[in-house]
Every structure is written in C-alpha cells, then in structure tokens.
Amino acid sequence: MKDDPARRELGNYPVRLELVSRFGDTDQQKHVNNVAVAAYYQEGRTELNRDVERTGYRRPAGSRSLVARLEIDYFGEIPYPGTVTIGIGISRIGTTSYTLGMAMFQQGQCMGLAATVLVYADAQGPAPLPAPFRALLEERMLKGIARP
Amino acid sequence: MKDDPARRELGNYPVRLELVSRFGDTDQQKHVNNVAVAAYYQEGRTELNRDVERTGYRRPAGSRSLVARLEIDYFGEIPYPGTVTIGIGISRIGTTSYTLGMAMFQQGQCMGLAATVLVYADAQGPAPLPAPFRALLEERMLKGIARP
Amino acid sequence: MKDDPARRELGNYPVRLELVSRFGDTDQQKHVNNVAVAAYYQEGRTELNRDVERTGYRRPAGSRSLVARLEIDYFGEIPYPGTVTIGIGISRIGTTSYTLGMAMFQQGQCMGLAATVLVYADAQGPAPLPAPFRALLEERMLKGIARP
Amino acid sequence: MKDDPARRELGNYPVRLELVSRFGDTDQQKHVNNVAVAAYYQEGRTELNRDVERTGYRRPAGSRSLVARLEIDYFGEIPYPGTVTIGIGISRIGTTSYTLGMAMFQQGQCMGLAATVLVYADAQGPAPLPAPFRALLEERMLKGIARP
Numbered sequence: 260m261k262d263d264p265a266r267r268e269l270g271n272y273p274v275r276l277e278l279v280s281r282f283g284d285t286d287q288q289k290h291v292n293n294v295a296v297a298a299y300y301q302e303g304r305t306e307l308n309r310d311v312e313r314t315g316y317r318r319p320a321g322s323r324s325l326v327a328r329l330e331i332d333y334f335g336e337i338p339y340p341g342t343v344t345i346g347i348g349i350s351r352i353g354t355t356s357y358t359l360g361m362a363m364f365q366q367g368q369c370m371g372l373a374a375t376v377l378v379y380a381d382a383q384g385p386a387p388l389p390a391p392f393r394a395l396l397e398e399r400m401l402k403g404i405a406r407p
Numbered sequence: 408m409k410d411d412p413a414r415r416e417l418g419n420y421p422v423r424l425e426l427v428s429r430f431g432d433t434d435q436q437k438h439v440n441n442v443a444v445a446a447y448y449q450e451g452r453t454e455l456n457r458d459v460e461r462t463g464y465r466r467p468a469g470s471r472s473l474v475a476r477l478e479i480d481y482f483g484e485i486p487y488p489g490t491v492t493i494g495i496g497i498s499r500i501g502t503t504s505y506t507l508g509m510a511m512f513q514q515g516q517c518m519g520l521a522a523t524v525l526v527y528a529d530a531q532g533p534a535p536l537p538a539p540f541r542a543l544l545e546e547r548m549l550k551g552i553a554r555p
Numbered sequence: 556m557k558d559d560p561a562r563r564e565l566g567n568y569p570v571r572l573e574l575v576s577r578f579g580d581t582d583q584q585k586h587v588n589n590v591a592v593a594a595y596y597q598e599g600r601t602e603l604n605r606d607v608e609r610t611g612y613r614r615p616a617g618s619r620s621l622v623a624r625l626e627i628d629y630f631g632e633i634p635y636p637g638t639v640t641i642g643i644g645i646s647r648i649g650t651t652s653y654t655l656g657m658a659m660f661q662q663g664q665c666m667g668l669a670a671t672v673l674v675y676a677d678a679q680g681p682a683p684l685p686a687p688f689r690a691l692l693e694e695r696m697l698k699g700i701a702r703p
Numbered sequence: 704m705k706d707d708p709a710r711r712e713l714g715n716y717p718v719r720l721e722l723v724s725r726f727g728d729t730d731q732q733k734h735v736n737n738v739a740v741a742a743y744y745q746e747g748r749t750e751l752n753r754d755v756e757r758t759g760y761r762r763p764a765g766s767r768s769l770v771a772r773l774e775i776d777y778f779g780e781i782p783y784p785g786t787v788t789i790g791i792g793i794s795r796i797g798t799t800s801y802t803l804g805m806a807m808f809q810q811g812q813c814m815g816l817a818a819t820v821l822v823y824a825d826a827q828g829p830a831p832l833p834a835p836f837r838a839l840l841e842e843r844m845l846k847g848i849a850r851p
Contacts, residue, residue: 278723278725279722279723281722281742281746282582282583282745282746282749283588283590283742283745283746285582285583286578286579286581286582286583287578287581287582287583287585288471289583292449292579293449293474293477294442294445294446294449294579297442297445297477298442298725298727301440301441301442301726301727302725302726302727305726309784323436325481325484326441326481327480327481328478328479328480328481329441329445329477329478329479329481330476330477330478330479331476331477331478332475332476333473333474333475333476333477336473340753426575426577427574427575429574429594429598430597430598430601430730430731431594431597431598431730431736431738433730433731434726434727434729434730434731435726435729435730435731435733437731440727442727446577446579449578449579450577450578450579453578457636488605584767588745589745589770589773590738590741590742590745593738593741593773594738597736597737597738619732621777621780622737622777623776623777624774624775624776624777625737625741625773625774625775625777626772626773626774626775627772627773627774628771628772629769629770629771629772629773632769
C-alpha cells in the first residue's frame with residue numbers, strides 16, 4: 260500500500276473520522292504511541308461499521324467480522340496535542356473476507372496507512388458475505404486504487 | 408510470515424515474555440481486544456530492548472529506534488483471564504533498519520504472529536546500525552527462518 | 556483510610572493479586588501513570604469477583620454491581636519495570652451497597668490505598684444484597700479495620 | 704463534593720474540555736469504562752495545565768505537580784458513542800498543594816464529579832507554590848463553592 264500514491268489522498272476515502280489526541284495516548288517519548296495509533300485505526304474501523312448501519316442495515320444475529328490481519332505503515336510521529344483525520348474505505352472484497360484501507364492525515368499531510376483484513380463469520384465459522392452487506396461495502400470502495 | 412511453520416515454534420524465539428491478560432485488555436466481545444494484542448507485542452519489543460541492555464550495552468545518546476511498520480496476523484481469540492507467552496527475535500538486519508519477529512502462544516498453541524520494522528535514527532535521522540548493536544541483534548536472530 | 560495503619564498491612568487483605576507493570580502503563584514522566592494505577596485497582600476488583608465465583612456462587616441473572624465512587628491515595632510512584640501486589644477486601648457492607656478496600660504494595664512497602672463503593676442493582680435499579688452474596692462478602696472483610 | 708449543588712453546574716467551572724468517547728473506552732458492559740472516566744478527568748487536568756501555560760507562564764525547571772489523591776463520584780453511565788464536556792477549576796489552594804474540582808456533563812446533565820489533590824514538588828520534594836503560579840490558580844477558582 261505504501262507505494263500507491265492514491266492511498267495518500269484523503270479525497271479517495273469515502274468515510275472520514277476526526278480524532279483529538281489525548282495525553283493518555285502519549286508515551287515516554289512524548290508523542291502519540293504506536294499502539295495508540297493502532298487504536299485510532301480501530302476507531303476508524305468502528306466508524307465504517309456505523310456508516311454501514313446508518314443506512315438501516317442490520318447484520319444477521321450472531322454474525323461478526325473478526326480481525327485476521329493488521330498492517331500499519333508509520334510515516335511520521337503524531338504530535339500531542341493535535342487533531343488527526345482518518346480516511347476509511349474498502350480496498351478488497353473477497354468471498355468470506357474483506358479489507359479496510361485507512362490513512363491518517365494531519366494538517367493535510369499523510370502520516371500513515373493501515374489495512375485491516377476482516378473475516379466474516381457466523382456461529383459456525385467463516386461464512387460468505389451476505390449480498391446486501393457486500394453491496395454496502397462496494398459503495399464504500401476506496402477511489403483511484405487498483406483493485407487486487 | 409504466516410506461511411513459515413518455523414515462525415509458529417516457540418523454541419525458535421531467543422527471547423520470551425509472559426503476560427497475564429487483564430480485564431482492561433478486553434472489549435465488548437469479552438475477549439482480549441485486537442489493539443490490546445498490539446500492546447502485548449509492544450511489551451515484547453521492549454523486552455528485547457531490555458534483553459540487549461542486560462548485556463551492559465548502552466545506545467549512543469540521542470539515538471532511537473522508530474517503528475516504521477507493524478504487521479499482525481491473528482489466528483485466534485485470546486481469552487481472558489489467561490496467560491500468554493510472547494516469543495521475540497530478529498528476523499532481518501538491514502543497514503539502517505531491522506525487523507523483529509514475534510509470536511504469541513497460549514498453552515503451547517500459536518495464537519498469532521507479528522513483525523515490527525524499526526528504523527535506527529540519530530538526531531539527524533536514519534543512521535547505520537552501530538557495529539556493537541548489530542552484533543547484539545545478530546545474537547538474537549530467529550532460528551530456522553529463511554533470512555531474507 | 557489514609558490514617559488507619561491497618562490499611563497498610565498486606566496481611567489484613569484476604570484476597571491478593573500480583574500485577575506486572577507494562578511499558579504501556581507508563582507516561583511521559585516514565586513512571587506508572589496515575590490512571591494506570593486506577594486500572595490496577597480495577598483488576599483487583601475483578602479478582603475479588605473471581606474469588607467469590609470460585610466458591611460456585613453465581614449472581615442472579617441481570618444483577619450487577621455499579622461503581623458509584625472511587626477514591627485513591629497515591630503514596631509514591633510505581634516504577635517500571637516492576638511487580639506490585641494488590642491486597643483486596645471488603646471494608647463496608649450496607650443494604651444495597653458495599654465498599655472494597657484495596658492497597659498496593661511493592662517490595663513490602665505500601666504505595667497507595669483505594670476504596671471503591673459499589674451499588675448492587677437489578678434491572679429495576681438498586682436492590683438489597685442477596686443473603687448468600689452478603690455472606691460471601693462478610694467472609695472477605697478486611698482484618699483489623701474499624702467497621703464503620 | 705456530592706452534596707454541593709454548585710458542583711453540578713457547568714457555569715461554575717472556568718475551564719472546559721470536550722471529549723468524544725471512543726470504542727476503546729468501552730468495556731464488556733458496552734458503556735464507557737470506569738477507568739476510562741478516570742482517564743477523561745486526566746485529560747481535564749492536563750487541559751487546566753495548558754490553560755495556565757496559555758498565559759505565558761512557565762513552571763520552574765524540575766518542578767512538577769504530583770497526584771496525591773483522586774476521588775470520583777459516578778452518577779450515571781456514559782454511553783458510547785457520545786460527547787462529554789468536562790468542567791475544570793480549582794477548589795482549594797494550600798501551601799504546597801492544591802485541589803482540582805471537575806465535573807462531567809452530557810447533554811447538560813451532570814454525570815459525575817472528581818477531585819484531584821496535587822502536591823507541588825521540586826527536586827527536593829514538596830515545596831511552596833510559587834506566587835505567580837498561585838495567582839494563576841486563584842484566577843481559576845470554581846465559582847459558587849464554599850472554599851474550605
């Protein structure tokens with residue numbers, strides 16, 4: 260993802276979230292801690308869920324999306340205090356899994372990228388994405404990015 | 408890393424850390440949260456630093472290792488309460504950067520893998536790894552893993 | 556609680572929990588953060604719950620204990636890395652509420668005290684403590700402490 | 704503090720901070736966790752520090768304010784997602800210590816109160832509050848509250 264310039268443009272992300280950094284996010288080096296950055300992307304992931312639910316869609320009872328893989332590229336330190344904007348979109352839709360592509364911006368500059376692979380599961384384990392859920396993911400695809 | 412069976416053997420990791428899961432690590436799904444898992448790997452990373460410092464080595468003043476990239480593969484949910492063991496080693500040594508390879512075990516079973524790319528930097532920015540530090544990293548290489 | 560010497564003796568606490576401090580618990584001042592100390596006491600509170608459940612007791616469905624008040628006295632900084640022991644007991648049993656008394660020890664020295672007031676509630680709101688639960692709390696009273 | 708109605712009026716707090724709750728602040732009960740609420744008050748405390756520094760005042764090198772005591776009264780559960788406003792002021796100024804009074808509001812309703820006792824210290828230990836710092840604290844006193 261690091262080498263795709265489209266990933267560093269906020270305009271390509273269909274969903275956005277603003278986050279204010281907290282003292283509690285900083286570490287001994289006085290910047291926002293790397294794990295806190297992972298927590299910011301988690302907030303981005305839940306924002307995408309909320310964005311899907313705002314359409315009125317409700318997931319089948321007992322189904323959930325499990326995080327199977329997380330990748331984060333850190334381009335610079337996130338200062339505190341400050342505000343970051345997270346851009347969130349879908350970068351891949353498979354049969355039983357999908358990938359969220361995210362980026363973090365501060366004052367217009369891209370400070371990092373993330374990808375989260377999610378496996379859709381019901382009580383029995385991995386299951387095909389339901390058609391209406393898949394359609395909502397399709398509507399939230401990242402723009403300008405070669406779909407693998 | 409997911410496809411290398413050597414990565415799933417605790418015996419291949421030269422440094423170990425035991426962690427007791429906390430209520431504060433769990434989330435709404437009552438398991439250890441994905442970001443908490445990233446925090447566990449951060450503890451693993453600091454344990455490797457301590458292991459290097461136990462030799463008496465002290466890093467040059469003003470130098471530090473910056474996290475440039477983090478990758479985590481989640482194989483299963485970490486239950487609470489419980490104890491996990493993190494295996495930590497070096498999987499790659501470059502000119503100005505190096506990679507930590509980690510794995511998480513619960514009752515002998517591998518629950519996940521992680522890789523952290525660290526860039527060595529002094530006040531001016533990325534800098535070559537000092538020879539004595541490089542030697543200490545060499546001594547902590549993961550075993551049985553094809554060195555890229 | 557600060558002025559009662561009995562509160563500073565680990566031997567007076569019927570339940571104990573050992574906690575290993577984490578890098579993630581530290582803050583810009585490089586010691587264990589004050590909020591992390593509050594999180595440690597939360598682990599102490601859950602340990603008391605587990606200790607009660609180890610007797611086989613199960614709470615009535617839908618009932619829960621809500622934290623109504625938290626008091627912490629900090630006597631010294633908790634260094635990292637290190638291990639602390641939390642002593643936990645009951646300091647007061649009321650009609651619909653009870654109070655946990657806790658203390659934190661490091662190498663035998665008392666580093667702080669805490670009190671947590673919990674309100675017992677069912678679906679309708681605050682409710683009298685069930686007799687068997689009350690009996691289990693009685694068995695876990697702090698020793699040597701004037702019962703208010 | 705619970706019994707003083709003036710403590711439950713946002714208008715009586717000279718400094719304010721808005722906080723957006725995060726998924727990471729919630730716990731197994733799906734509300735904002737009690738320790739997360741303590742973390743919110745910590746953000747309030749740092750906001751008061753920033754408010755003092757905005758006047759241009761800089762603390763003497765090596766001095767710091769250590770948290771000696773924390774008290775929190777919880778009146779209700781903080782839902783997620785949501786926004787809270789923290790009101791922050793000074794409720795007591797002593798010789799070497801001072802107390803912050805805080806309150807948490809959601810949609811105009813007071814959801815809780817907090818008090819943090821801070822001890823001013825230099826390298827030798829507790830020290831008298833410097834006159835200019837004391838004057839800045841005086842300017843940030845809670846209104847309408849009986850000064851003990």
